[in-house]
Amino acid sequence: MEHQLFCCExxxxxxxxxxxxxLNDRVLQTMLKAEENYLPSPNYFKCxxxxxxxxxxxIVATWMLEVCEEQKCEEEVFPLxxxxxxxxxxxxxxxxxxxxxxxxxxxxxASKMKxxxxxxxxxxxxxxxxxxxxxxxxxxxxxxxxxxxxxxASVTPHDFIEHFLAKLPIHQSSKQILRKHAQTFVAxxxxxxxxxxxxxxxxxxxxxxxxxxxLYLKSSDSSLSSQNLTHFxxxxxxSDPDCLRSCQEQIESLLESSLRQAQQHSISTETKRVEEDxxxxxxxxxxxxxxx
Amino acid sequence: xxDVRLSSASPTLERMGARLSDQPKPSACRNLFGPVxxxxxxxxxxxxxxxxxxxxxxxxNFDFSAHTPRAGGRFRxxxxxxxxxxxxxxxxxRRKGSNVNICSPGNNHNEINVDLNGNxxxxxxxxxxxxxxxxxxxxxxxxxxxxSCHSKRAHICVEEVTRTPRKPKKPRRHPSPTTT
Numbered sequence: 181m182e183h184q185l186f187c188c189e190x191x192x193x194x195x196x197x198x199x200x201x202x203l204n205d206r207v208l209q210t211m212l213k214a215e216e217n218y219l220p221s222p223n224y225f226k227c228x229x230x231x232x233x234x235x236x237x238x239i240v241a242t243w244m245l246e247v248c249e250e251q252k253c254e255e256e257v258f259p260l261x262x263x264x265x266x267x268x269x270x271x272x273x274x275x276x277x278x279x280x281x282x283x284x285x286x287x288x289x290a291s292k293m294k295x296x297x298x299x300x301x302x303x304x305x306x307x308x309x310x311x312x313x314x315x316x317x318x319x320x321x322x323x324x325x326x327x328x329x330x331x332x333a334s335v336t337p338h339d340f341i342e343h344f345l346a347k348l349p350i351h352q353s354s355k356q357i358l359r360k361h362a363q364t365f366v367a368x369x370x371x372x373x374x375x376x377x378x379x380x381x382x383x384x385x386x387x388x389x390x391x392x393x394x395l396y397l398k399s400s401d402s403s404l405s406s407q408n409l410t411h412f413x414x415x416x417x418x419s420d421p422d423c424l425r426s427c428q429e430q431i432e433s434l435l436e437s438s439l440r441q442a443q444q445h446s447i448s449t450e451t452k453r454v455e456e457d458x459x460x461x462x463x464x465x466x467x468x469x470x471x472x
Numbered sequence: 473x474x475d476v477r478l479s480s481a482s483p484t485l486e487r488m489g490a491r492l493s494d495q496p497k498p499s500a501c502r503n504l505f506g507p508v509x510x511x512x513x514x515x516x517x518x519x520x521x522x523x524x525x526x527x528x529x530x531x532x533n534f535d536f537s538a539h540t541p542r543a544g545g546r547f548r549x550x551x552x553x554x555x556x557x558x559x560x561x562x563x564x565x566r567r568k569g570s571n572v573n574i575c576s577p578g579n580n581h582n583e584i585n586v587d588l589n590g591n592x593x594x595x596x597x598x599x600x601x602x603x604x605x606x607x608x609x610x611x612x613x614x615x616x617x618x619x620s621c622h623s624k625r626a627h628i629c630v631e632e633v634t635r636t637p638r639k640p641k642k643p644r645r646h647p648s649p650t651t652t
Binding site for chain 2: 243313
């Protein structure tokens with residue numbers, strides 16, 4: 181008789197269960213208070229930077245998102261890295277040629293903060309087409325840490341999404357897709373300069389409202405109507421409903437323009453898109469995967 | 473032991489294995505803004521490190537490059553015998569075992585000296601915030617020696633080991649891992 185040994189261990193990422201005890205109002209209030217400490221300066225392009233312009237932030241952000249997606253990073257890594265990047269650029273004038281180094285460094289840090297198996301310096305350097313060296317990345321890491329005052333526990337929109345979802349009268353099955361869409365909106369916002377000064381709670385709320393609208397989610401009562409939902413969430417984040425509405429609209433128009441760009445892009449690089457679609461088939465981390 | 477724990481916070485070569493399947497696609501590997509001037513970058517890093525060290529020296533009135541206390545600050549530094557401090561300060565001292573602890577081994581690096589795994593431990597100067605007056609605390613503390621320490625903790629510990637302790641009077645704070 182032949183005996184076979186099965187090895188059931190696989191290289192899966194171990195995650196802790198969501199602790200529902202943390203989804204309470206006390207935590208939410210603390211986060212609302214804490215998020216203000218991690219806001220970048222809204223106009224650092226004008227006040228701090230000499231070489232770096234908004235367009236370059238978009239370029240580096242797009243690249244970072246691509247790397248995060250390809251490496252299947254946790255969803256929070258990209259927005260967190262962008263928060264580090266913006267906070268760094270808020271205080272430190274940076275050369276254009278070092279912006280990618282900074283972007284890689286921020287991913288390096290964010291990945292270490294959020295992932296059980298973080299990105300390696302070597303891999304990140306490969307993604308820069310080896311234009312930077314691992315040793316430089318590590319020195320940049322130290323510099324970034326100093327400039328960020330070693331405070332990496334930024335509050336991100338992701339932290340709020342769970343809280344909001346817990347408050348909505350939505351069936352568990354819809355929650356998953358709603359979460360995915362909201363997370364995609366959050367990532368999209370992180371690539372856009374207009375949201376730099378926007379508090380994470382606002383981005384999260386706007387993303388959730390936009391996702392609910394986009395998915396045509398309905399509830400038995402009218403609590404999920406755009407108006408009621410906006411009103412409700414604006415209360416939760418202690419903000420003005422009009423503010424939240426304009427944030428939501430901004431997100432929707434950003435999505436629209438991204439989709440348009442993506443379409444143009446896909447015509448020019450048809451073959452490349454096919455590859456990308458295969459990769460993204462299960463997780464709509466890319467706006468192109470959202471059907472509205 | 474402490475080596476293992478330290479590395480859990482930063483990607484080591486061994487840990488790359490779990491991501492090996494996701495090799496970078498050529499399309500995403502690109503240089504966005506032109507070539508980096510490595511020499512200039514190196515100089516700038518050195519300048520920043522110098523500034524950081526100066527700030528630390530001012531904050532602690534301690535010259536970390538010369539390992540000597542400076543006069544006229546808020547701290548009074550005194551040398552302690554190694555036997556007078558808890559064992560974990562000396563247990564994993566890698567460089568050399570000196571009896572007088574004021575010149576803590578492994579700290580005389582002005583250069584940025586970080587290994588490829590992101591471990592900064594070879595140049596870390598650690599002060600514990602509870603007892604800033606005690607020079608015995610200077611020895612690099614192996615982050616979480618005891619086995620009860622989970623990797624999450626180890627993660628935090630490494631990040632706490634800062635070169636530039638900023639707020640000496642602040643009680644040791646364990647940053648919550650992440651705001652969830």
